[in-house]
């Protein structure tokens with residue numbers, strides 16, 4: 105189980121093109137979410153962690169969002185993204201372990217979650233929640249998709265259920281939406297929750 109905590113595990117998956125999680129396009133519910141944001145959101149600080157090939161980041165960039173940060177600890181997808189989007193600011197492409205990001209250097213208005221939580225070793229779920237809360241500004245929000253399904257395997261994706269997720273997130277986030285997703289990609293119909301939750305941190 106140790107290996108999923110290490111960049112080499114994921115880097116190898118990219119090198120071997122063994123990336124069955126990769127949909128090759130932005131996830132439809134996330135596109136719909138981004139499309140309804142007001143013009144005033146375009147300069148907000150946004151994080152996409154464990155972004156992989158980062159179709160969401162590419163879409164945000166194409167739509168004129170100016171302050172988007174991509175984090176992944178595998179170098180291969182970051183290099184590929186930089187080649188696809190030469191106009192994307194390179195200082196916003198961070199090849200680092202999410203858990204090592206310093207909240208005193210990074211503070212975001214919102215974070216987009218897309219198959220990152222399910223890639224984290226389940227014993228680190230509380231660490232993920234605490235780190236997200238620390239990287240989000242007070243009242244900042246975590247928006248995205250979580251699997252509504254247990255895969256029952258000792259390898260990613262690690263799924264879960266509403267009850268379990270609430271136990272992890274509720275101490276740090278006010279959960280506004282955690283509901284079955286109605287507009288999932290066809291390959292993920294019936295297996296995702298759309299979530300939106302707000303950081304409880306006051307300062």
Ligand SMILES: C[S@@+](CC[C@H](N)C(=O)[O-])C[C@H]1O[C@@H](n2cnc3c(N)ncnc32)[C@H](O)[C@@H]1O
Nearest residue numbers: 114125154155156176177178201202218219223
């Ligand atoms: C299942 S993939 C999902 C990639 C992308 N979100 C997508 O949907 O195609 C998980 C990604 O998280 C990255 N990752 C896993 N643990 C990480 C960590 N601790 N810090 C940074 N990136 C991590 C992996 O390198 C991989 O790119």
